[in-house]
Amino acid sequence: MKSGLRTLVRPSLILTYVILLLGTVICLFPFYWMASNSFKPNYEVIKLPPNLLPRKWTIENYLYVFESMDVGRTFFNSGFVAAAQVLLNLLLSSLVAYALAKLRFPGKSALFNVVIAQIMIPFYLFIVPLFLLMDKYRLIDTYWALIVPGCVSSFSIFLLRQAFLTVPNDYIEAALVDGANHFYILFKICFPMIKPMAFTVALVTFHWSWNSFLWPFLVVVRDSMTTIPVALARYQDLQGIMSFRWGAMMAALTIAAVPILIFFLFAQKRYVEAFTMSGLKG
Amino acid sequence: MIKKWDRIALLFISPFVIYFALLVAYPIFMALASSLSDWNILTGEMKWRGLVYYKKVFQDSLFYKSLKNSFVYLIVQVPLSIGIGMFVALLLNQRIRFRTFFRTAYFLPLPTSVIILSILWSWIYQTEGGVLNYLLSLVGLPAVGWLTSERLSMVSIALMKVWTDIGLYSVLFLGALQAVPKELLESGKLDGATSWQLFWHITLPLLNPAIVFSVVMATIWGLQIFAEPFLMTQGGPIDSSQTLALYLYREAFIWSRLGYGCAIGVVTSLIILLATLMQRRLIEQRISY
16 A cells, blocks of 8 residues: 555646646647637737736627628638548548559559659649639639649548558458449449548548648638638738737637537547557558 | 459549649649740740740849748748657656646647638737737737738748647657657666666667658648748748748739749749659668667
8 A cells, every 4th residue: 555655646747737738728728818818808918918817807809790791691702612522532442442452444543653753742732823724714713713723632542542451352342242333332332431531531621621721711702702711811911900809809719719629629539549549551 | 364453444544634634734834834934825935035034033132032031931840840740758657647638638739720810810910009028028028010010920830830730740749659660779777777867779770651741741731831921921021931832822813923933833843853753861860860
């Protein structure tokens, strides 16, 4: 018993907890600051020195945000684009990944090299011409411009191919003997077998799409087409012109952050897995 | 009868091939052509300019400033992110409770959009009204011009990124640490090695792939940051936080110098490639046994 207590309160362990707790405070404080200031009336937000705890609670900032920004439309845009990109990516990347993993065709290794190469190509190499192409074909400020670039990800292809490689060929042989075609095999047999990886790909794609900034910022013109990141950037710009209402800005940020954080808290384990798996595999 | 190959594969790969050809390969070709000429995409006119734009890039002081800023950013962000990530991972790797709670708390900045964090931190960093300087004043430290000082602007942005990435690297390294075979550490302990020796000679070499990967990825991402400086400092003050991406954006999309913008894009991409290759070689040499 005595030694048990000793190991529990070993000094180095206490130090560990203290450091970890300190780190937690550092990581969480900005979030607290964002949320708490969103509930302060504007005069209190800009008060110096700032109050760490709001003296007066108000929702006036939130009301202001909902009045000055079409929040619903913005969320819809982000959601629509993200859903489209996730579905398209899963579909199209699976097709290629399956072909690379299970089918035989000429140029297979060349194609694989292209896929690998594309992972390494920086976006900045072709962002200007891509924009000009979109402009030429009148696709700027449309959902096409938001969804199509990035609807197939080489990284997803790579991950899905890894997953398909683990599917034993016997299943496929058996299905072929039974007269099934490869579409059936891919979607009814292989895909269900790689659910974890499919979920990872879906999650990573969703995360990337939802938070994408540079490209949407370039191609969106009308306010009605903005996604959440673009809308926030425009809001910050707008605030600058009209003398900064930080309280309102914090409210806008909180509105934007809450859904994704709730989603994260529920899908935590998967999120962390997805990040580290996609990290370690590379 | 054995088919030579599966014809249906063509159907499977065609969406990607079309996508790649139209939206990646062709634009890359256009970028190269545009950087060597004045090519008006809309009218189709092209006037050959040769290496004029590339010469211009290498003579542009703003280009070199952007490079220097990126270097400053990387020097601060990469070692700190990975070092602190490793440290936290080591802490979490012990037999402690509430590991999930800590991991979640540290990870929280990651799913949050960079946009949200950039705007939030640009307020926290405010020289006069920002809470960071207020907290410093509580312990008697003077206010710092985080985003308004020429010398500090890039560093401040880098520190914010370090804050964001602690969760990522700590989780990454934690996974790698837990994959270290316990027998190796046991036998090392039996041979009388100290914790530090165990770490340096057994754990660290085994963690090498994860470390190399982290450094390379952090560098690739770091050279391409756009949102953070754009939203926090607009590249200022006096271009002290101008990055290559911001520079490209300004030239191509604000000043409509498209040929020049493409040249910047090409050069930037080459720099990224170069940095990646150099790093892999350097690190793998140093830690390999």
